[in-house]
Amino acid sequence: MSRSFSRTTHHLAGVVLAASMLLASTSAAWAASGAPARPVEEGWPQSHFLENDPKPGEPGYSEAAPSPAPPQGMTDARLRVVDPDGYQALLSERTARERTLLSKARSTLKSSGITPGSTMSAATLRRADALLAQTAVSPYGFLKFRLVPSNSTYARNGYLGTLYFTYGIYSPVTDSYKWYTASWPARSGNNRPRDQRVVGVGPIPEYAWVFGFANRVWYGYQPDARESFAPGKWRLDPWTGGPYGRGYLEVHGGINEHQFAATNGCIRLHPGNISALKSYYDTKMANKKDRSTAKLTVDY
């Protein structure tokens, strides 16, 4: 964190205007929520500022490598067995989304002369898949973060954090979605849901965050080799002015002393699992640039 501060100082002349604008909006958000503006943690939140991302040629900068195809996630049947509560939490959110998705998939296919639910040739199937991906309805993904009471070694303050990536693949032949889920141990702030309003300390507040966006702009996955982020991150919108005045929240990794360590509210995964999540994000989320559906829902 302190490195980022020094870096910020080093490049201050170049970023002062952007920083001033950002800070002005931040201060306004904090003031509106009654939350404090004084710093609680050295280097935070400036290490998360967009302008402080590592630049080409700097050690913290890295290129995003292509993702290999990930293993298929758990089927619903499997998820129901290994994580019944997680399954139920995902199901309730998914049911509402699926109705809209089915309607959109059907209209997309029909407008191209393809009848959903009918026997199709291989060529027609390929054309259907391409159309569905273009309209961001298949594969369709979203995320959920939960904190549930647990005595797992991955738990903190008695709560185990889990980040779910769930995705549905529409079959034009059966005219239905089949859903798969991958999940990983995660932590956020002090992991204590009752502290979600404590800036810089508590976990990310309950909310439907937009995954991979900041200030309504899509950034997607951003490689970041700095120790507190490595190997990379996804920003979450609202970038400032979230619930309880929380902001600058991300899903990221962390190595060395930051490996699966506490955060100022961001969701942290083991660095290996950031790479795993990226492979799903890259290949199983056609809707990743659609801010109305690229959601990470936080439920406690």
Place this chain on the structure above:
Amino acid sequence: MLSRGKGRPRAALTAVVTLVATALVLVPGCSVAPEPKSTVGEGEAAGAVFEPSSLAWAPSALEAHLPGIVGWRQVSEAAPGQVVVLSEESSPAVVWEGPSDVVSSLVSVDAKLGMLAVTVRPADGRAFEETTYLCHPSGTVVAIKAPEGYEPPGSLVFLGNGSALALATRFGAEAIESTIGVVSIDGSWSQVALTGELPEFQYVERLFPVPGTDAFAVVLKTAGTPANRDDEALVLARYENGALRSFTPPFRDDCLPNAVPLWNTTGVVFVRSWRTDAQGQAIADLVEAVFSNGQWAERVLASGGGMTLGIESGTVAVPLPDGKVLVRTAGSFEEGEPTALVAVESKGALAKTGLDVTGTTSLLWMEK
């Protein structure tokens, strides 16, 4: 002896995606669990071109500036890390600088024994396979061979004769596990038992020496609840006959991961972050915990005053041999105020010291 702030293990994760793809493991609540690759340290972490001997150091360079506050400094993201000795009158004295072709992180340094331990990883950030090296006063550099499946040690204490007591962690499919071992002069690992009076715990989180005593502080991760004192426990232990034996009951607090040892006293200081004010804003409390006459006694040395909470910034307090404690401030980006060390005066007042610690972490007072 200087040990890195938190004893988090080092990642060893090149090809993790491949591992995950080939080993989809189901655990309660988790479908894909971390499966870190073991790093046994043959210089491969930094790629074929990295030469471990480039990490060699001259202990005399450090000794020449002691006693003083030693730290790990990185002035910009583009600059190699440096071991420095702080000064109120001038710029910090640089006593070692990492090679430019890798990213280095300090694990531990000991002026009396002339030993340095650093972790290196590739500078391009594309791979996260890391290796921790021991740098001997003779100029010899050896890779630590952590047990299979465990990541390079993040906590390490030098014992003399070129050996070290080290803590390695494994992020497994179902659990986080730790192991303590003695690293010999050639980097090989011999497991060490942790014995004595111990609370029920999940794994060892940190290990560090208590200077001026024969004690080691051992921070244990315990199965916590939403309460404030059951997620971590601290015991003091001695290394005797090949085992680390606890001689204290546990001291419990959720904020022990940022604890640092006091000098010549069997105790620690740490910043507690569980208190909030009427507006729900977190308040930092600097707490001292001392084991004496068979029991632990704690007292709050200072509160608020711009002290950093130490959640992401690691250890934040610097105890001195005379009993005083320095603590770092959060700084203020809005006001252009850098992070600095302030002295804890009587009745909890904080006094400026003139020690700017911007970009400098892992601070500890060190004697010749």
